[in-house]
Amino acid sequence: MMTHEPPADPDDPALAAAQAERFSQARTAQAQALLEDYTEMIDDLIREHGEARITDIARLMGVAHPTATKAVARLKREGLAVSRPYRGVFLTEAGAEMAERVRSRHRVVVDLLIAVGVPPESAERDAEGIEHHVSDETLMAFERFLGGRG
Amino acid sequence: MMTHEPPADPDDPALAAAQAERFSQARTAQAQALLEDYTEMIDDLIREHGEARITDIARLMGVAHPTATKAVARLKREGLAVSRPYRGVFLTEAGAEMAERVRSRHRVVVDLLIAVGVPPESAERDAEGIEHHVSDETLMAFERFLGGRG
DNA sequence: ACAAGGTTGTAGCCAAGGCTACATTTCGGA
DNA sequence: TCCGAAATGTAGCCTTGGCTACAACCTTGT
Ligand SMILES: [Mn+2]
Ligand SMILES: [Mn+2]
Ligand SMILES: [Mn+2]
Ligand SMILES: [Mn+2]
Numbered sequence: 001m002m003t004h005e006p007p008a009d010p011d012d013p014a015l016a017a018a019q020a021e022r023f024s025q026a027r028t029a030q031a032q033a034l035l036e037d038y039t040e041m042i043d044d045l046i047r048e049h050g051e052a053r054i055t056d057i058a059r060l061m062g063v064a065h066p067t068a069t070k071a072v073a074r075l076k077r078e079g080l081a082v083s084r085p086y087r088g089v090f091l092t093e094a095g096a097e098m099a100e101r102v103r104s105r106h107r108v109v110v111d112l113l114i115a116v117g118v119p120p121e122s123a124e125r126d127a128e129g130i131e132h133h134v135s136d137e138t139l140m141a142f143e144r145f146l147g148g149r150g
Numbered sequence: 151m152m153t154h155e156p157p158a159d160p161d162d163p164a165l166a167a168a169q170a171e172r173f174s175q176a177r178t179a180q181a182q183a184l185l186e187d188y189t190e191m192i193d194d195l196i197r198e199h200g201e202a203r204i205t206d207i208a209r210l211m212g213v214a215h216p217t218a219t220k221a222v223a224r225l226k227r228e229g230l231a232v233s234r235p236y237r238g239v240f241l242t243e244a245g246a247e248m249a250e251r252v253r254s255r256h257r258v259v260v261d262l263l264i265a266v267g268v269p270p271e272s273a274e275r276d277a278e279g280i281e282h283h284v285s286d287e288t289l290m291a292f293e294r295f296l297g298g299r300g
Numbered sequence: 301a302c303a304a305g306g307t308t309g310t311a312g313c314c315a316a317g318g319c320t321a322c323a324t325t326t327c328g329g330a
Numbered sequence: 331t332c333c334g335a336a337a338t339g340t341a342g343c344c345t346t347g348g349c350t351a352c353a354a355c356c357t358t359g360t
């Protein structure tokens with residue numbers, strides 16, 4: 001088949017830079033992952049319960065409550081959420097938009113995995129990590145692939 | 151299609167635990183990612199140049215050299231690599247095994263992405279992050295999907 | 301009305317993984 | 331040979347995202 005990149009030649013500056021850029025991108029994507037998961041989770045909770053409490057967020061994320069508090073602090077700092085003490089957490093418009101995008105991407109990734117034969121439980125599990133590394137181009141390719149079916 | 155999980159009900163302990171477990175797994179996978187990328191990189195360099203120097207590792211990973219030094223220190227601490235001052239870095243048997251697994255998984259992920267229509271450059275880029283979240287079951291499904299082709 | 305228990309906030313610890321600045325060692329070319 | 335440049339090591343800083351322990355605040359049942 002030979003569809004793979006040649007082994008990196010550390011003497012070629014262009015190849016080295018390209019490779020470095022791939023790792024750099026993966027690191028950037030990872031830094032966004034936490035924001036994405038929390039906005040999606042908060043949106044889920046508000047849809048279902050009308051509010052998102054720190055305790056519920058923490059329990060569903062599988063972390064201790066001060067960890068969730070810190071994450072929400074970061075969401076607020078980045079303009080994605082607001083909250084008042086002892087009240088719930090709410091998404092700003094930007095946060096709600098992110099939640100929408102993230103939910104849609106999550107769904108497409110799960111569907112794609114299932115479509116290529118991954119067991120649904122594995123698909124759900126792996127998608128939680130994979131989704132954060134799916135670029136727009138890849139997402140569109142997934143949608144095309146799924147569209148050319150039922 | 152309705153292949154998706156129902157919205158998480160934070161009142162159901164079983165569902166909450168399952169959801170928490172997915173996030174927890176994604177965090178664990180992420181913690182392994184750095185080790186995987188470095189072992190693969192070191193193995194690449196040794197194959198091609200007979201040795202893996204800190205400078206080359208750092209340049210190809212896109213980080214400053216003390217960052218690479220720290221990562222190698224962690225590899226050594228975890229029994230995946232050895233090194234002596236001012237000499238190169240070498241993989242232990244465990245490290246070499248990890249490199250093999252990681253390289254194989256990377257290749258399969260790229261091929262799968264391309265097979266479902268992702269542009270090769272996007273595939274290479276996104277695979278660098280996705281690969282760390284592909285479980286054994288998902289990997290096997292990818293291989294089956296690719297096998298039922300050319 | 302109020303005490304108890306659940307929820308939230310806050311302080312402070314840790315490890316990982318980035319970085320810069322500087323010291324030391326190695327190595328290749330004059 | 332030996333000196334300067336490159337490579338490597340080391341110190342120390344920062345942010346993120348985990349945690350526990352404890353304090354303060356609500357809310358609810360009696
Ligand atoms: Mn996720
Ligand atoms: Mn998700
Ligand atoms: Mn990778
Ligand atoms: Mn890789």
